[in-house]
Amino acid sequence: MRADVAIVGGGIVGSSIAYHLARTGRAGDVVVVERDPTYEHAATPRSNGGIRRLFSLPENIEMASHGLAFYRDFADEMAVDGERAEIEFRSQGYLFISDAGGAAQMEENFALQERMGVEVELLTPGALAARFPSVSPRGVDLAVLSEHDAWIDPHAALMGFRRKARSLGARYVTGEVIGLDADSVAVRAARLRDGTTVTADTFVNACGAWCAALGAMVGLDIPVEPMSRESCFFTCADPIEPLPLIKTETDLAFRPEGAGYAGGVPDWSEPAGWNFDISPTWFEEVVWPALARRIPAMERVRLERSWRGHYARSALDYSPILGRWEGGLENLVLANGFSGHGIMHAPATGRGIAELIVDGDWQTLDLSCFSYRRIREGRPYRERGIV
Numbered sequence: 001m002r003a004d005v006a007i008v009g010g011g012i013v014g015s016s017i018a019y020h021l022a023r024t025g026r027a028g029d030v031v032v033v034e035r036d037p038t039y040e041h042a043a044t045p046r047s048n049g050g051i052r053r054l055f056s057l058p059e060n061i062e063m064a065s066h067g068l069a070f071y072r073d074f075a076d077e078m079a080v081d082g083e084r085a086e087i088e089f090r091s092q093g094y095l096f097i098s099d100a101g102g103a104a105q106m107e108e109n110f111a112l113q114e115r116m117g118v119e120v121e122l123l124t125p126g127a128l129a130a131r132f133p134s135v136s137p138r139g140v141d142l143a144v145l146s147e148h149d150a151w152i153d154p155h156a157a158l159m160g161f162r163r164k165a166r167s168l169g170a171r172y173v174t175g176e177v178i179g180l181d182a183d184s185v186a187v188r189a190a191r192l193r194d195g196t197t198v199t200a201d202t203f204v205n206a207c208g209a210w211c212a213a214l215g216a217m218v219g220l221d222i223p224v225e226p227m228s229r230e231s232c233f234f235t236c237a238d239p240i241e242p243l244p245l246i247k248t249e250t251d252l253a254f255r256p257e258g259a260g261y262a263g264g265v266p267d268w269s270e271p272a273g274w275n276f277d278i279s280p281t282w283f284e285e286v287v288w289p290a291l292a293r294r295i296p297a298m299e300r301v302r303l304e305r306s307w308r309g310h311y312a313r314s315a316l317d318y319s320p321i322l323g324r325w326e327g328g329l330e331n332l333v334l335a336n337g338f339s340g341h342g343i344m345h346a347p348a349t350g351r352g353i354a355e356l357i358v359d360g361d362w363q364t365l366d367l368s369c370f371s372y373r374r375i376r377e378g379r380p381y382r383e384r385g386i387v
């Protein structure tokens with residue numbers, strides 16, 4: 001099989017890249033190789049789908065701002081044959097709570113967010129309690145509310161990208177890449193488990209938390225590891241006012257979802273690696289007490305179901321790795337290591353990688369700060385807000 005651009009991995013990142021390439025009309029044949037079109041283990045459908053601009057790095061704020069605007073118009077923009085691509089875009093805000101000594105950093109981030117045009121509000125503990133009566137201000141130093149941030153159904157967004165990319169001519173091939181053939185100049189072909197070979201001028205690594213394995217096929221070291229995260233859906237017996245997505249420095253993160261709430265608390269003691277097993281005690285021993293401390297009405301919650309998904313986390317700095325394999329085979333393009341931000345960053349990543357391939361460089365937003373060069377040089381570019 002021959003393509004101009006072969007994208008390995010058809011999750012939300014690979015599919016956004018495929019869509020953005022196809023819509024230029026200048027990318028030639030775009031092929032997406034995805035081994036599992038049901039996406040059973042992919043991160044995308046297991047995520048919270050949050051989009052927020054509460055970051056400390058300007059590029060993260062700009063990428064998320066673009067993501068927010070893009071997803072707001074998604075249903076119409078990604079319609080195919082008049083059928084809208086609904087993604088349940090819900091603009092209910094993000095609330096960051098400082099309860100572990102990080103108030104000065106949060107205030108610094110707030111100033112940057114404001115300078116960059118985000119409508120953010122600094123809340124004292126008293127103002128927090130007045131705004132959200134169900135949230136306990138106990139132990140809170142400061143909070144920041146970004147009222148127009150949002151969340152979406154990430155699986156629906158993935159399907160929307162896929163459908164639109166295909167309607168514009170991108171081809172999806174079901175298959176697992178088990179080898180990359182390269183010479184000293186370029187990657188030449190991807191070999192699939194069923195014996196098919198895909199040759200292309202440009203290859204894109206969009207393999208999510210599996211990206212290091214793809215890199216290793218051509219001797220490229222991508223320091224990205226899978227980090228297992230347990231999430232749960234729970235309901236609350238007592239009525240609570242509409243809440244934004246709440247994230248605290250003490251690691252509680254949850255948001256309204258249907259008739260209940262979705263979220264959890266990460267277990268930082270868990271080593272990197274694949275783990276889809278649900279802990280029998282984590283909700284009861286860790287998540288529930290954390291919920292009840294911050295939202296006293298959540299003393300009476302019921303766990304409905306739990307699941308696990310994996311962050312693709314860069315061991316250097318938790319920031320994404322974007323762009324050509326500098327210093328190596330430069331027709332291999334990386335879109336890896338999104339940690340907990342790949343949904344909100346997928347639109348800006350797709351647009352940027354498409355520009356890089358079609359125009360030869362970043363155009364609308366310079367994302368060179370996230371290039372592979374910093375990995376080679378061991379120069380972290382790290383987010384200092386709550387991750």
Ligand SMILES: Cc1cc2nc3c(=O)[nH]c(=O)nc-3n(C[C@H](O)[C@H](O)[C@H](O)COP(=O)(O)OP(=O)(O)OC[C@H]3O[C@@H](n4cnc5c(N)ncnc54)[C@H](O)[C@@H]3O)c2cc1C
Nearest residue numbers: 009011012013043044047048050177208309341342343344
């Ligand atoms: C619990 C949790 C909550 C999250 N919450 C948020 C959030 O609120 N907001 C946000 O922006 N982000 C969030 N994220 C992060 C987000 O889900 C990811 O960053 C994003 O989904 C990554 O998309 P991806 O396309 O890179 O990876 P994936 O969705 O994992 O897709 C990668 C694809 O590559 C395929 N693949 C891998 N290797 C091969 C191969 N060799 N051959 C062929 N195919 C291959 C896989 O089958 C897979 O489908 C969360 C993640 C988790 C786990």
